[in-house]
Structures are given as structure tokens and as C-alpha cells.
Amino acid sequence: MLTVARLELTIRVRAGRWRWLLGGWFVVLLLFTFLLRAALPDTSSLYGHRGTVMYGALQLFMLGLALVVMPALTSQSVNGDRERGTLGVLQVTQLSAFDIAAGKLLAAWGTGCLFLASSAPLVVWCMAEGGVPAFRVFVVSLVMALLIGVVCAIALGLSSLLARSTTSSVLSYASMFALTVGLLVLFGLATETTRQTVTVHYGGSGTGTEQVTRTDHTWWILAPNPFVVLADAAPVAPLRQHCFSVGVGSGGTQTVCNSEDDGFDPLGSISRAVRSLRAPPDVGASALTSDRPRAALVWPYGLGFDLALGGFLLLVTTRRLRTPRLQLPRGVRIG
Amino acid sequence: MVVVRAHRRFGAVEALRGLDFVAPYGEVTGLVGPNGAGKTTLLLAMATLLQLDTGSVRIAGHDPQTNARAVRAVMGWVPDVFGVYDNLTSWEYLRFAGECQGLGRERAVVRATELLAVARLAEYRDQPVHVLSRGQKQRLGFVRALLHSPRVLLLDEPAAGLDPHSRVELRSLLRRLAGEGAAVVVSSHVLSDLEQMADRVVFVDHGVVIGERRMTELGPSIGVQKWRVRALDAAMLTTALTNYGLAHDVTPTGVELEVASEEEVAQLVRRLVADGVPVVASTPVTSSLEAAYLGLTRGEG
Numbered sequence: 001m002l003t004v005a006r007l008e009l010t011i012r013v014r015a016g017r018w019r020w021l022l023g024g025w026f027v028v029l030l031l032f033t034f035l036l037r038a039a040l041p042d043t044s045s046l047y048g049h050r051g052t053v054m055y056g057a058l059q060l061f062m063l064g065l066a067l068v069v070m071p072a073l074t075s076q077s078v079n080g081d082r083e084r085g086t087l088g089v090l091q092v093t094q095l096s097a098f099d100i101a102a103g104k105l106l107a108a109w110g111t112g113c114l115f116l117a118s119s120a121p122l123v124v125w126c127m128a129e130g131g132v133p134a135f136r137v138f139v140v141s142l143v144m145a146l147l148i149g150v151v152c153a154i155a156l157g158l159s160s161l162l163a164r165s166t167t168s169s170v171l172s173y174a175s176m177f178a179l180t181v182g183l184l185v186l187f188g189l190a191t192e193t194t195r196q197t198v199t200v201h202y203g204g205s206g207t208g209t210e211q212v213t214r215t216d217h218t219w220w221i222l223a224p225n226p227f228v229v230l231a232d233a234a235p236v237a238p239l240r241q242h243c244f245s246v247g248v249g250s251g252g253t254q255t256v257c258n259s260e261d262d263g264f265d266p267l268g269s270i271s272r273a274v275r276s277l278r279a280p281p282d283v284g285a286s287a288l289t290s291d292r293p294r295a296a297l298v299w300p301y302g303l304g305f306d307l308a309l310g311g312f313l314l315l316v317t318t319r320r321l322r323t324p325r326l327q328l329p330r331g332v333r334i335g
Numbered sequence: 336m337v338v339v340r341a342h343r344r345f346g347a348v349e350a351l352r353g354l355d356f357v358a359p360y361g362e363v364t365g366l367v368g369p370n371g372a373g374k375t376t377l378l379l380a381m382a383t384l385l386q387l388d389t390g391s392v393r394i395a396g397h398d399p400q401t402n403a404r405a406v407r408a409v410m411g412w413v414p415d416v417f418g419v420y421d422n423l424t425s426w427e428y429l430r431f432a433g434e435c436q437g438l439g440r441e442r443a444v445v446r447a448t449e450l451l452a453v454a455r456l457a458e459y460r461d462q463p464v465h466v467l468s469r470g471q472k473q474r475l476g477f478v479r480a481l482l483h484s485p486r487v488l489l490l491d492e493p494a495a496g497l498d499p500h501s502r503v504e505l506r507s508l509l510r511r512l513a514g515e516g517a518a519v520v521v522s523s524h525v526l527s528d529l530e531q532m533a534d535r536v537v538f539v540d541h542g543v544v545i546g547e548r549r550m551t552e553l554g555p556s557i558g559v560q561k562w563r564v565r566a567l568d569a570a571m572l573t574t575a576l577t578n579y580g581l582a583h584d585v586t587p588t589g590v591e592l593e594v595a596s597e598e599e600v601a602q603l604v605r606r607l608v609a610d611g612v613p614v615v616a617s618t619p620v621t622s623s624l625e626a627a628y629l630g631l632t633r634g635e636g
Binding site: 003004006010011014015081085089090091093094095096323324 | 380382383384385386399400403404407408410412414416417418419420422423427431432434435436437463476479
């Protein structure tokens with residue numbers, strides 16, 4: 001397995017294209033962070049830390065970029081090798097099918113993690129702006145690395161299932177699209193079907209009807225979305241202090257300070273949104289009362305599903321690489 | 336190495352239809368047949384890459400269908416088309432292949448260096464593979480199959496794309512390996528190559544074996560054959576042949592005529608010389624192997 005990973009990495013490093021890709025990746029992220037920093041107002045009007053906003057936005061942007069770049073790492077690795085005639089030669093060695101599949105995944109994942117690591121200077125910049133605890137960076141980076149692994153495994157599986165490398169490339173991008181936009185659309189449509197009318201008892205004797213959708217029945221559709229997983233898995237950002245003056249009886253004023261969630265934190269906002277979807281509808285409550293208890297976690301389900309999907313596709317790849325083969329993909333010679 | 340009653344069907348195409356095949360140790364066995372005869376399918380089944388529908392294969396006592404790993408430890412395979420990783424150097428390519436073959440890092444390094452010399456590529460040791468010529472890549476791929484010193488060697492069209500010099504070398508290398516006790520199977524439709532390489536030739540067509548010949552048996556020809564006779568004075572030769580009442584064609588390389596046996600050729604030459612025709616050459620137009628092959632396939636059709 002390690003031999004295959006080393007072989008693949010050596011070939012990748014020699015090819016040289018990755019240097020341009022990595023360079024482009026970093027420049028795009030740098031530009032994004034720089035513009036974001038310039039666009040943000042100063043700390044006083046944010047009521048919170050500039051770093052929290054910058055870090056959250058950078059991570060979401062990086063995940064989006066990863067979904068575009070990472071499938072390229074493995075989307076041709078099995079059928080491309082078959083087309084070049086280097087696969088059969090590898091299969092008649094002492095390597096098992098799993099050695100080959102896992103080695104290819106490991107090499108791709110390692111490359112993906114290198115891309116992730118290249119963003120370290122930008123993360124340090126965000127931390128320097130304040131409001132980004134090291135623990136948050138640790139967890140978010142870990143989840144990001146796992147998600148990159150899943151993306152590589154999906155593309156690898158497709159490259160083993162499909163005979164032509166162009167088809168598997170297109171399909172691996174399509175699956176990234178399905179996982180992000182597709183699930184969001186599906187969630188929206190599915191939620192509409194749960195719309196129901198409920199009778200609401202207002203205080204006293206008044207009753208009325210209200211339309212509600214049961215997102216607590218459909219939230220799981222959204223869970224595997226990588227953005228949801230990443231945002232919800234991120235530990236809560238430092239609370240911000242919101243202070244205001246209130247009049248006291250004798251004409252004086254008193255400063256009251258509330259600790260509250262940082263409303264400008266992109267990760268936290270997504271997290272709060274999806275968690276509230278999981279909670280049963282809050283019938284009759286005023287929109288202003290947001291004192292509802294924090295709803296249950298969403299990310300363990302999403303990450304669990306994504307990892308299971310990645311694992312499944314690694315198994316599929318292994319099965320497809322097993323020899324001797326009984327069936328051949330249409331129009332393919334082993335070689 | 337034995338293959339018994341091998342059947343393999345790809346959709347509507349029956350590639351192997353009950354083919355029996357034996358390749359003994361210490362011999363080079365040639366596998367001859369037209370394109371699509373089932374040669375590659377048979378080799379893939381022996382190389383542990385393809386499952387047979389029915390039938391059994393034994394390579395050095397192991398079944399590639401059930402114990403592929405054991406077979407791979409003693410078998411080397413050179414496919415008809417194969418790729419090399421362009422960005423590796425020749426030496427790295429062999430070293431990685433050796434490690435994949437389970438040789439261990441140090442042993443792989445030693446074998447890579449040894450076989451680079453065998454392939455006459457020692458001077459390209461640190462050159463990326465993509466600078467090599469087609470024939471050089473072919474040689475590199477060939478020695479890759481020898482890394483683990485296999486006892487059974489399978490080669491699918493190994494001579495394709497090789498220059499004459501490399502062909503001669505390939506031939507002597509295969510003969511040497513067979514001499515050391517390996518079972519070598521070479522598929523080819525370049526009959527002249529097999530003629531000087533193989534101890535025995537097996538003819539395959541439509542997924543079955545249609546005949547086999549030991550090279551020693553091929554010598555005296557069978558049936559009517561075309562011979563080419565050349566003389567210093569072409570006009571004298573044609574006149575003489577016309578006088579004998581023999582039908583003949585005049586070609587740029589000599590005069591061709593059909594003979595029934597080699598005795599007849601000897602007789603003819605004696606007569607021509609006696610009549611003062613300056614004969615310089617008398618050769619079969621088709622090689623004996625080609626003649627056997629054509630005879631068999633004609634009989635089939």
C-alpha cells in the first residue's frame with residue numbers, strides 16, 4: 001500500500017503541474033483573505049472579533065475551492081492508468097487490490113492535505129486578528145482534512161467504476177455539485193411537502209391557525225452537505241459582549257452587558273441555522289424570543305454519512321481492482 | 336504449465352472454446368494464430384487477470400483463478416501494450432516494480448541495476464522514461480517481468496516494435512531463460528521470429544488449438560510448396576524450365592515455381608546444373624513454419 005502511495009506521489013511530484021496548481025490555490029486564497037480584510041468594518045461596529053469573521057469565511061471559501069480542485073486528484077487514477085496500460089502490470093504483482101486502491105487514495109489525500117497545509121499562513125493571519133481560538137482551528141482543520149479524503153475517495157470510486165476517464169471526471173464534479181447544491185435543493189423541496197396547518201392557542205382564549213413546515217423531519221437531507229458538516233463541527237466562536245445603557249428608576253443609567261453568539265461568524269451562523277431546523281417547530285412563539293435551548297448536533301450525522309460514503313467507494317474500488325476478473329467493462333481490454 | 340478445456344465468452348464472442356495447452360519447462364513455446372484467435376485471452380487467463388468461464392489452468396502447480404498471488408510470485412507477464420510511468424527514471428521504474436513484486440527495498444535496488452544492464456539501458460539509468468525510444472521502452476517493460484526471476488514467462492507479441500538488433504537479443508535472452516529451466520510462452524504472428532525462437536509452436540484459431548509442431552519436425556515440408564530459383568542468367572533458366580514443361584512465374588527476385596516435395600527440388604537443381612544453367616540459389620518462398628501455418632488455416636477454412 002505504501003509502495004503504491006510512494007509511486008503515485010513520486011509521479012505526481014515529477015509531473016510538476018501540481019506546483020502551478022498549489023501556487024494558484026494559494027494566490028486565490030490570499031487574494032480572498034486580503035479583500036475580505038479590506039471589506040470588513042473596524043472592530044467597534046462588528047461588536048466582535050474581525051478574526052472570527054475572516055477565519056469562518058476563509059474556511060468556507062477554501063472548502064468550496066477544495067470541492068472544485070480535489071476531485072482532479074483521483075478522478076482519473078484507475079481508468080486513466082488502465083488507458084495508459086500501467087494498471088495491469090501493477091495488478092500482476094504481489095500487491096493486493098486493496099493495496100492499489102488504498103495507495104492511490106493515500107497519495108491523493110496526502111496531496112490534498114498539503115494544499116490544506118499551504119493555507120497555514122492565512123490562518124495565522126486570521127488568528128492574529130483575534131477571536132480564533134487554537135482549538136477551533138484544530139477541529140475545523142481536522143474536519144476539512146477528513147472531507148478532502150472523502151472527496152478523493154468519491155472521485156477514486158467513480159474512476160474505477162467508469163471505463164473512460166473523461167466521464168469519471170465529469171461525474172465526480174457532478175457528485176460534488178449534488179452534495180452541495182443538490183442536497184440544498186432537495187431539502188427545500190422535501191420540506192415543502194411537510195407543510196401543515198396547525199391550530200395555535202394564543203394566551204387566554206384566542207385560537208388561530210398557522211402554517212408550519214416540519215424541518216425536524218427533513219433536516220437530515222442537509223446534514224451530509226460538506227459546508228454544513230464543517231460549520232456545525234466548528235466549536236462555538238468566542239461570545240461577544242453586547243453592552244447598552246438602560247434607564248434606572250431615579251433618572252440615572254446603568255450599563256448592562258449581554259454575552260451572545262457572534263452573529264457575524266459565518267460558521268456559527270450556518271451551525272445555528274441547521275440546528276434550529278432540527279428542532280420541532282416553535283408554534284405560536286414570537287420570533288423575537290430566541291431563548292430556545294440549543295438544538296441537537298447535526299454534524300456527527302453528516303460527517304458519519306460522508307465518511308461511510310468514502311469508505312464504501314474505497315471498497316468499490318478494491319472490488320473493481322480485484323483480479324482475475326470475470327467481467328470486463330464494455331470495450332475495455334485489461335492491460 | 337497446463338491449460339485444460341478453457342472456455343471464455345465475451346458477450347456474444349466466444350474467445351476460447353475448449354482450448355487445451357501445455358507449455359513445458361525448459362522450452363520456448365510459440366503461440367501462433369490470426370488476430371482474434373484467442374491468444375491474448377489465453378495469456379490473460381494465465382497471467383491471473385481474467386477468469387475463465389469453465390476449464391482449469393495450472394501455472395507451476397497453482398491455479399491463477401483461486402490462488403493468483405502464488406502464481407504471480409513465479410510468473411512474469413509482458414502484455415502486448417503496456418505503459419510506463421513517463422516521469423520516473425528507468426532505474427526507479429524497475430525499483431518500484433520490484434518493490435511491488437515484494438522483493439524488499441534492497442533486493443529491488445540490486446535487481447533493478449542488474450536488469451537495466453540486461454536491457455542495455457544502463458546508460459539511461461537516470462533518464463526519465465519518456466526520453467527512451469519505443470524499442471527501449473519495450474526492453475524496459477520486458478526486463479520488468481524478470482525482476483522476481485519467474486519460472487514461467489508469458490510474452491504477448493514481444494517482438495512488435497523492436498528493431499532487428501533487439502529482436503536477435505530478445506531471441507537469445509528467451510533461449511537462455513528456457514535453457515535455465517523456465518517455461519516461456521511467446522505469442523506472435525511474426526512467424527519468422529518464432530521460427531528461430533521457439534522449440535515448439537502451437538497454432539490457435541477460433542479459440543481452439545488447431546495443431547502443433549516441434550520445430551525439429553517442421554524441417555521437411557509437407558504438400559505442394561512454392562520455391563524460388565535464381566540463376567546468374569535469368570533467360571537461360573526460364574528457357575530450361577520451359578523445356579522441362581514446368582509452369583513458372585518470373586519475379587524480380589527470381590523464378591518461382593510449385594514443387595511437390597524437397598526431393599523434386601533436388602532433382603530439378605541437379606538437372607539445371609547438368610544443363611549448364613548457372614544456378615546460384617534455390618529457396619522456399621514461404622518458410623516451413625509459415626507453410627505449416629497456412630496449411631492448417633487453409634484446412635480449417
